[in-house]
Amino acid sequence: MRNIYILIFMVSFGFIAKSQSVEKITIDELENLMDQESNKVLIFNFWATWCKPCIKEIPAFEELNEDGMVSVHLVSIDFKNQFEKRVVPFVEDRNLNSRVFFLAEENPNNWMPRISNEWSGAIPATLFIYKEKKYFEEKEFTLDELNEYINKIRN
Template identity: 50%
Template sequence: MKPNLLLPVLLFVAHSFAQTTEVISLDYPQLQPLLHQNSETVQVVNFWATWCAPCIKELPYFEELNKLEGVEVLLVSLDFPKHKQKRLIPFVEKHKLQSRVVHLYDEDENYWINEISTTWSGALPATLIYTQNRRGFYEQSFTKDELFKEVKSYF
């Protein structure tokens, strides 16, 4: 390899490694503390999957919401485990998601769906919004205006 090509190749390889996205997989007991944080901020937890068109449509609204002071967004992917490396992580990288993304891998849906909300059928998208004093669960997709209005009602 020519010396003048070596540096750009090394920089490209180093940049590629630096861009690796980490999405940790959690079972429900590991996720549970993230659904019950005792924090001054409004916690917004969105349950979604890369195969869910309404989920994908509303993700930019959650990304924008995540930029607001006093709001923390957690995106909980329910993608199939076999799709984590081939679909989920490339999706997160392609769309440059800045919100924290975790992958929920727990086969006991009958338990954890009810634990998250007794009103949840398991359909996606679904969103949990909570503060120290209030908790709401929404089994629906949001428009940007609906989402921002709902979150602002928690302040």
């Protein structure tokens, strides 16, 4: 019986240890990540906890991230005062496996053009980078649409 309790503890601890943290990041640090060399498609999805279409598409990005063919970065653009109250609990409750960032910047007019000059400010928004080419979309994606889009930019 003691071994069962030890096993339950180890399994529980494994789930706790796996829980995702949210990294605060500046626009300069984010640009460094966007400039990294990779054989994979780099995906930067911009979302917020108050955006229903954003929340709806996160499972598709999570599933896409699991296959290892892409590198998904989920970038929260929630307001600074929502970091501890909403963003961290949201990420922990959903046990996200993608890398999660909180963009700790004040004025969107200063940092949005550094992501894409095409960005009107709408979310969800996603930046795809493959072989130094950037593709930007302001739309909600399904898993099938993501797979189609990635196949298109790889070819």
